[in-house]
Amino acid sequence: MGSLFEELEAREAAARVRVEELEAELAELSGQLSLARESLERLRIARETVAEVLADLTPERLAADVGADQPTLGEPAVSAYAGAERRIIGVLTVPNWQPGMGSDVLPQVYRDILEVVADAPVPIRAKQIVPRIGLPAETGKIEGTRSKLKRLVERGWLDEDTPGIFTPARRRTTESPNSH
Template sequence: MGSLFEELEAREATAQARVEEIEAELAELSGKLELARESLARLRIARETVAEVLAEMTPEKSAVGVDDDWPTVGEPVASAYAGAERRVIGVLTVPKWRPGMGAEVLPRVYRDILEVVADAPGPVRAKQIVPRIGLPAETGKIEGTRSKLKRLVERGWLDEDTPGMFTSARRRGSDLPNSR
């Protein structure tokens, strides 16, 4: 009968180990859940704050080029999200480059990116720019910077002759942007 008790003790030890393993997983998931809840709360607060600011703003219509088919600032518009409403802010953070337009029209991070690219001896990659604009060299920061670089290319501020390699936009004489 000694072997039956030994078998039960072994099974009990295995079950105890499994319980401890699941408790550890539960503790880890509880930590992740708490972080996700905090992130959700911050996003809700941000959305509510933006909604308050937009509600306080008075919508302005320009006398030139207003199309009645397009929503105006603050006007609710249909969304791809079922039953949700989104408000049009009406701000283009990176405008399309035009002759005479300087980098001062861009948000600070975009101006920093343009400065790093302009100072580089040749084409640069997003992962080379990230530390030079004061961000940690993490995948998320690199990808975010890459999307900003692509946006600058699309809007005429930078060139990308080789995929992933960015340079200052080459323009003719008087077309050069005032970057500083």
Template sequence: MGSLFEELEARETAARVRVEESEAELAAMSVKLEQAREGLERLRIARETVAEVLAEMTPQTPAVPVDTERLPAGERVASAYAGAERQVIGVLSVPYWQPGMGPDVLPAVYRDIVEVVADAPGSVRAKQIVPRIGLPAETGKIEGTRAKLKRLVERGWLDEDAPGLFTPAGRRTTDSSNSHD
């Protein structure tokens, strides 16, 4: 009979160990769950704050004193961007090119793209730029870079000579400061 009690005690001890291990796992998972909830709450608050800021912004109250895009071409000035690094107009992080502006006003990835295109001996494609700016040559990265290239063309920083072939903007030469559209 003594061995039956010993067996029950051994099983009880093993069950107690499993319960304690499960409680420790539960405590660790509770900490992870609380951290995930806090992260979710921070993101919710950030999204709501951005929505409030954007809702308060109107075309009559731009983020900078001069909305250069609404001025006639002859009156456009670079003073809104002079000496600015990564200048943002509202939610416009890639400004329209203006005489006197350099790539230093662009966000880093756009600045890198402009520099790669400027250093290229001829027209370049998005898939050639991606590895030169430190990204893996994956379809998603190439498409994202192509979208950035198109945005840079739209904003006057680059030209697209043929579909998918990008070059520095022709009007950016020093002797053509008034060849603006």
């Protein structure tokens, strides 16, 4: 009977070693998960901060920051920041809608989005717009388009009465587009 107990003890020892290995692996993965979560949070905060900064960059604000003459894309611009030079690199601004303003003031992709929404017979979602503006129906493209749609809503170009469903803006006569 001794060999049966020896076999059980050997199996128990092997199982104990396997449990210890898995616990060590779990501790390592938990550490990696924690680092990945921290990185994700930093990236989320950075994205939100950049979105806020870009949202504040109206043409008037850019003119005030770089002087009366607007430089062309990529031209060095003198900054109010300690005389340092900076380059304006592809900042796309979506101005707040005002009476008499046409979509021609918008970058082409925003004009395309407005056209698709206006042509839709019913309220439309981002995932329906993406293929109609010539983009592949991939998650990243849909999320990017959704972001543009939200920006157009914020600036009074579109309405979003139901979350995620967009319609042409009903122009308000007694309130500005931003006084929701």
